[in-house]
Amino acid sequence: MLMSEPSKIEALPARERILLTAYRLFYRHGIRATGVDRVIAEAKVTKVTFYRHFPSKNQLVFEFLDYRHRRWMDWFSQSLATHGGNLAALVPTLREWLGDADYRGCAFINSLGELGTTVPEIADITRRHKQEMNRSIAGLLPDPRSRKAAEKAAIIGMAVDGAIVGAQYAKPAETVLNRLQALLDKL
Amino acid sequence: MLMSEPSKIEALPARERILLTAYRLFYRHGIRATGVDRVIAEAKVTKVTFYRHFPSKNQLVFEFLDYRHRRWMDWFSQSLATHGGNLAALVPTLREWLGDADYRGCAFINSLGELGTTVPEIADITRRHKQEMNRSIAGLLPDPRSRKAAEKAAIIGMAVDGAIVGAQYAKPAETVLNRLQALLDKL
DNA sequence: GTCGATGTAGACAGATCTGTCTACACTGTA
DNA sequence: TACAGTGTAGACAGATCTGTCTACATCGAC
Numbered sequence: 276m277l278m279s280e281p282s283k284i285e286a287l288p289a290r291e292r293i294l295l296t297a298y299r300l301f302y303r304h305g306i307r308a309t310g311v312d313r314v315i316a317e318a319k320v321t322k323v324t325f326y327r328h329f330p331s332k333n334q335l336v337f338e339f340l341d342y343r344h345r346r347w348m349d350w351f352s353q354s355l356a357t358h359g360g361n362l363a364a365l366v367p368t369l370r371e372w373l374g375d376a377d378y379r380g381c382a383f384i385n386s387l388g389e390l391g392t393t394v395p396e397i398a399d400i401t402r403r404h405k406q407e408m409n410r411s412i413a414g415l416l417p418d419p420r421s422r423k424a425a426e427k428a429a430i431i432g433m434a435v436d437g438a439i440v441g442a443q444y445a446k447p448a449e450t451v452l453n454r455l456q457a458l459l460d461k462l
Numbered sequence: 463m464l465m466s467e468p469s470k471i472e473a474l475p476a477r478e479r480i481l482l483t484a485y486r487l488f489y490r491h492g493i494r495a496t497g498v499d500r501v502i503a504e505a506k507v508t509k510v511t512f513y514r515h516f517p518s519k520n521q522l523v524f525e526f527l528d529y530r531h532r533r534w535m536d537w538f539s540q541s542l543a544t545h546g547g548n549l550a551a552l553v554p555t556l557r558e559w560l561g562d563a564d565y566r567g568c569a570f571i572n573s574l575g576e577l578g579t580t581v582p583e584i585a586d587i588t589r590r591h592k593q594e595m596n597r598s599i600a601g602l603l604p605d606p607r608s609r610k611a612a613e614k615a616a617i618i619g620m621a622v623d624g625a626i627v628g629a630q631y632a633k634p635a636e637t638v639l640n641r642l643q644a645l646l647d648k649l
Numbered sequence: 650g651t652c653g654a655t656g657t658a659g660a661c662a663g664a665t666c667t668g669t670c671t672a673c674a675c676t677g678t679a
Numbered sequence: 680t681a682c683a684g685t686g687t688a689g690a691c692a693g694a695t696c697t698g699t700c701t702a703c704a705t706c707g708a709c
Binding site: 323326330331 | 666667668670671
């Protein structure tokens with residue numbers, strides 16, 4: 276769902292191929308488990324090309340997270356709209372993601388857990404990502420720009436984070452989604 | 463709070479020193495960022511001793527998570543009891559942990575995000591840990607052994623997971639705790 | 650006195666990792 | 680026509696990583 280189409284990657288310029296390959300490997304296997312050499316091999320570029328576009332692995336990680344953020348927000352907003360644009364849209368939208376076969380949680384939460392003290396910028400990046408997610412959630416509520424909507428969205432966002440993590444260790448995702456729906460029904 | 467006392471480690475047998483050192487380094491820096499050589503150096507043992515007690519790094523990781531589970535559950539149960547043993551105890555209990563200077567989230571969630579596909583056992587380990595956490599939460603509710611309490615505890619546990627993760631990227635933890643309290647007030 | 654358990658100091662092997670380097674080719678634009 | 684941008688194939692350096700190995704010492708229990 277949020278994964279790129281591998282069959283079309285070969286036609287892309289080298290930089291795009293590197294970023295999409297890193298995106299797929301970092302999300303699936305983790306950042307430290309994915310060496311630069313593996314990204315280079317699977318993107319079918321050379322080291323000179325890689326280091327011409329990305330001065331370091333850490334820079335690639337930042338661009339991976341930025342790219343992930345933009346793609347995820349696009350999907351999230353569109354899917355919420357598709358499902359009706361109100362709070363009832365939230366769980367059906369999350370169902371599309373949490374039930375995916377390639378689901379591996381939130382790239383930001385995972386990266387924070389893996390590298391949070393080694394690369395402190397990841398906490399800021401994660402906070403901004405979640406703030407924007409919460410703004411989208413606020414948009415589902417009556418009077419979306421009010422203080423009350425922001426506070427309620429933050430509470431809902433916290434529960435969504437819990438569901439995201441829960442779907443990583445608990446199967447099936449449907450259990451977690453039902454739990455989230457039950458919580459939303461009480462708010 | 464949940465960290466061991468470094469000043470007393472030297473007096474312990476080698477196996478305990480290794481486990482406590484791994485516990486501290488894995489929790490603070492992540493698993494892959496912590497090499498075996500570093501654990502050995504800081505535990506003040508030799509490689510032969512290390513590999514006599516732990517056949518592999520993965521085995522050490524499993525024992526780190528088991529140890530973390532037992533210590534965390536002990537703290538969690540005792541702190542909940544100290545704060546009154548009912549649902550109102552939950553947020554004050556979590557405040558002790560989430561506000562800690564060495565706070566780095568949940569070792570299970572972090573390990574799952576870092577190594578979830580490389581070491582699939584971690585998902586099962588995490589699920590069992592969270593099931594036991596939820597059983598403790600159910601114990602705070604009226605009629606703790608009922609189906610209803612289990613379901614409510616699972617919902618609360620999901621929100622707790624969200625708070626745990628939120629406290630990693632959002633400062634101060636007090637904001638997250640207030641949000642959690644607001645959610646609990648609505649349940 | 651013997652033996653098992655526990656501990657010691659690295660050397661070593663093989664693998665993996667990040668980043669730099671050389672010299673060249675192709676393409677598109679001005 | 681020239682030049683900048685983009686791309687190529689590794690070799691190489693230095694570092695880090697996991698796990699095995701040798702030979703010995705100490706201690707406590709039987």
